[in-house]
Amino acid sequence: MKQMMNMPQNLSMNAPFGLPSTSNPTSAGVPATKDRKMASAEHLVLELSNPDLRENALLELSKKRELFQDLAPLLWNSFGTIAALLQEIVSIYPVLSPPNLTPTQSNRVCNALALLQVDDTEVISFLLSTEIIPLCLRTMEMGSELSKTVEFVATFIVQKILLDDVGLDYICTTAERFFAVGRVLGNMVAAIAEQPSSRLLKHIIRCYLRLSDNPRACDALRSCLPDMLRDATFSTCLREDQTTRRWLQQLLHNVGVSRVPTLQAGAGFDHMLVS
Numbered sequence: 660m661k662q663m664m665n666m667p668q669n670l671s672m673n674a675p676f677g678l679p680s681t682s683n684p685t686s687a688g689v690p691a692t693k694d695r696k697m698a699s700a701e702h703l704v705l706e707l708s709n710p711d712l713r714e715n716a717l718l719e720l721s722k723k724r725e726l727f728q729d730l731a732p733l734l735w736n737s738f739g740t741i742a743a744l745l746q747e748i749v750s751i752y753p754v755l756s757p758p759n760l761t762p763t764q765s766n767r768v769c770n771a772l773a774l775l776q777v778d779d780t781e782v783i784s785f786l787l788s789t790e791i792i793p794l795c796l797r798t799m800e801m802g803s804e805l806s807k808t809v810e811f812v813a814t815f816i817v818q819k820i821l822l823d824d825v826g827l828d829y830i831c832t833t834a835e836r837f838f839a840v841g842r843v844l845g846n847m848v849a850a851i852a853e854q855p856s857s858r859l860l861k862h863i864i865r866c867y868l869r870l871s872d873n874p875r876a877c878d879a880l881r882s883c884l885p886d887m888l889r890d891a892t893f894s895t896c897l898r899e900d901q902t903t904r905r906w907l908q909q910l911l912h913n914v915g916v917s918r919v920p921t922l923q924a925g926a927g928f929d930h931m932l933v934s
Contacts (some may be wrong), residue, residue: 700727704734707743717747717770724774731777745789747771752794765809772812776819783823792820792830796843807856814847814862821869831873840870841883848885855896861903864888868906871913880914 700723706716724730734740751768754760760768772795775786798813817840820826830836844863851860867884871877887893888907897904 696726697729699723700730700733704737704740708739713743713747714767717767717774721770721773730774731779731782734774735777735779735782741785744771744774745791748775748794749790752797760809769808769812772809772816775816778819778823780823780825783820783826786820787826787829791816792836792840796839799843799847807859810847811859811862814859814866818862818866818869821866827869827873831870831876834879837870837876837879840866841879845883845885848887851896852887852892855893857896857900857903860893860896861900861906864903864906864910868910868913871910877913880910884910884914 700720703716703720706712707720709716720727720730727733734744748768748771751760751764754764775782775791795813795817798809799817801810821830830840844866847859847863851863867880867888871880889911893907897907
């Protein structure tokens with residue numbers, strides 16, 4: 660955050676990204692279209708700091724984020740942008756329970772969450788210092804009542820955080836954090852058994868698989884992994900998805916499944932309190 664506060668508000672980002680000056684892009688071998696895209700991205704990022712222009716900027720950036728090659732560092736290094744995104748996300752807290760999220764609010768928070776999908780340890784570390792994990796977990800819990808898209812994006816962000824070593828260590832440092840994540844994932848598995856969603860199930864299984872990379876978390880999963888991931892409940896749902904089937908097989912191998920225990924709240928987590 661300190662580096663963000665020291666950033667000038669002028670978003671001339673070419674030099675930090677190693678791009679040549681736009682005064683003569685053709686001679687440097689860089690297509691003019693790339694410079695136009697970069698200029699467009701800079702303009703939209705600037706608009707994120709303006710509450711009156713933010714909704715449209717969120718929409719355009721989320722739709723075109725794959726086209727803007729340097730969007731992630733641009734968002735991270737521009738003055739006030741991450742704070743604006745977090746403000747947008749936290750603003751929906753009052754309408755999560757009871758669920759009163761409107762379609763417009765749902766779209767806005769989805770677009771803001773989508774822009775936080777960055778694979779950078781520094782960014783992950785910063786996000787962990789905010790309320791992003793509790794918010795995502797709450798959104799995942801309420802997803803079916805709010806919006807499937809919001810639920811999916813929140814799950815994907817948790818997956819991204821877990822895939823980073825800093826994020827995995829953070830979640831697995833205490834039993835409380837691990838159980839909070841495990842409980843939400845378990846509830847989502849049960850919900851998917853009622854209303855199948857192979858797309859969402861894929862990310863849930865990936866989250867579990869990543870958790871199993873941590874030795875203490877792996878021990879805990881032996882007693883609290885949902886029964887429905889141990890049996891053939893999702894065989895039809897995953898029939899065409901070889902990647903997710905492989906992840907599930909690896910997960911079951913990691914936790915050494917030999918029987919199907921009864922899932923009990925808190926089971927298998929007590930030993931994680933011992934250092």
